[in-house]
Amino acid sequence: MTTTMIHTVGLTRHFTVKKETVEAVRDLDLHVETGELVALLGPNGAGKSTTLRMLTTLIPPTSGTAEVAGLDVAQDPRGVRSRIGYIGQGNGAGHSQRGRDELYSQGRAYGMNRAAAKARANELVASLDLENVADRVVSSLSGGQRRRLDIAMGLIHTPGLLFLDEPSTGLDPQNRANLQDHIKKLRSEHGTTIVLTTHYLEEADQLAERVIVIDHGKVIADNTPTRLKSEFAGDKITLTFDHAEDARHALGRIGIDGAQVTQNEAVVTVVADGGAALAPKLLRSLDEGGLPVASVEVARPTLDDVFLNLTGRSLREDTTAATEEQEQKA
Numbered sequence: 001m002t003t004t005m006i007h008t009v010g011l012t013r014h015f016t017v018k019k020e021t022v023e024a025v026r027d028l029d030l031h032v033e034t035g036e037l038v039a040l041l042g043p044n045g046a047g048k049s050t051t052l053r054m055l056t057t058l059i060p061p062t063s064g065t066a067e068v069a070g071l072d073v074a075q076d077p078r079g080v081r082s083r084i085g086y087i088g089q090g091n092g093a094g095h096s097q098r099g100r101d102e103l104y105s106q107g108r109a110y111g112m113n114r115a116a117a118k119a120r121a122n123e124l125v126a127s128l129d130l131e132n133v134a135d136r137v138v139s140s141l142s143g144g145q146r147r148r149l150d151i152a153m154g155l156i157h158t159p160g161l162l163f164l165d166e167p168s169t170g171l172d173p174q175n176r177a178n179l180q181d182h183i184k185k186l187r188s189e190h191g192t193t194i195v196l197t198t199h200y201l202e203e204a205d206q207l208a209e210r211v212i213v214i215d216h217g218k219v220i221a222d223n224t225p226t227r228l229k230s231e232f233a234g235d236k237i238t239l240t241f242d243h244a245e246d247a248r249h250a251l252g253r254i255g256i257d258g259a260q261v262t263q264n265e266a267v268v269t270v271v272a273d274g275g276a277a278l279a280p281k282l283l284r285s286l287d288e289g290g291l292p293v294a295s296v297e298v299a300r301p302t303l304d305d306v307f308l309n310l311t312g313r314s315l316r317e318d319t320t321a322a323t324e325e326q327e328q329k330a
């Protein structure tokens with residue numbers, strides 16, 4: 001049996017900046033079941049953080065409703081906060097205390113008694129691989145260790161629902177992979193429902209069972225990564241010829257229903273379903289037509305292709321910009 005963890009209807013948030021209205025989130029209908037691991041994917045400024053901040057009661061919606069962990073965010077924000085964990089962007093643990101003490105204090109702040117707070121802090125230190133560093137001051141931890149400590153802080157009161165805003169931004173690939181393993185473990189071992197935001201395509205693809213693509217404050221697609229790719233993007237077959245002229249002739253010969261065929265110099269690109277089966281047929285028919293292909297490559301679509309097909313823009317350009325921005329800040 002599944003139960004609903006998040007349900008929003010027409011969730012909307014406007015900001016007014018110098019008399020101009022920014023529609024950060026527009027008419028969002030979200031539905032997340034207990035135990036799901038969902039990623040909100042979108043470029044910078046798409047409205048992901050604002051959505052999370054409304055769901056975690058940090059800011060009220062301009063209009064619409066949101067029920068989180070069984071409670072209405074506007075009517076019972078305190079109740080919602082007691083049932084959820086939230087790890088914002090680059091916030092988290094203070095710097096001068098030791099990690100284990102931070103966790104203990106956080107537990108006490110949630111009303112746990114001394115023994116319970118201590119036991120829970122120790123349990124989280126073990127499960128998030130922080131044994132070797134938990135007794136050092138937080139300021140001495142590496143980015144990846146500090147991020148894991150942030151997650152431990154968000155889990156101190158054993159919430160059934162955890163929100164993570166850009167959990168791996170600023171981490172190197174190894175620490176990012178390690179963090180993703182911890183997130184998966186949380187789900188598999190404790191059944192925690194997890195909603196995270198990311199602009200890393202690979203992260204959404206590999207980690208989430210469901211990806212909700214957000215652009216300009218609206219949901220533009222919502223499905224498993226596999227379904228999104230098969231529904232909104234095809235396989236890409238890249239055929240390279242020895243001469244641009246051959247490629248031009250090939251363009252005229254390739255007629256496949258529903259396929260997009262383009263040519264650039266000596267390269268012809270075919271975007272179609274079932275690329276692996278199609279490629280050998282194409283090669284044979286071109287060869288028979290006196291147009292031998294010098295090399296061929298078949299690539300599965302990525303979530304970036306999905307975003308590109310839905311919006312005409314690439315998420316990757318934005319990701320690069322965002323990463324550079326982060327690096328400059330760091």
Ligand SMILES: Nc1ncnc2c1ncn2[C@@H]1O[C@H](COP(=O)(O)OP(=O)(O)OP(=O)(O)O)[C@@H](O)[C@H]1O
Nearest residue numbers: 015017022024042043044045046047048049050051
């Ligand atoms: N406090 C605020 N005041 C004014 N505008 C805001 C405020 N917070 C967010 N916005 C605007 O709302 C829009 C959505 O921002 P939001 O931070 O939700 O995007 P995001 O998808 O989380 O982006 P990022 O990946 O950069 O975190 C942006 O245009 C942003 O400038």
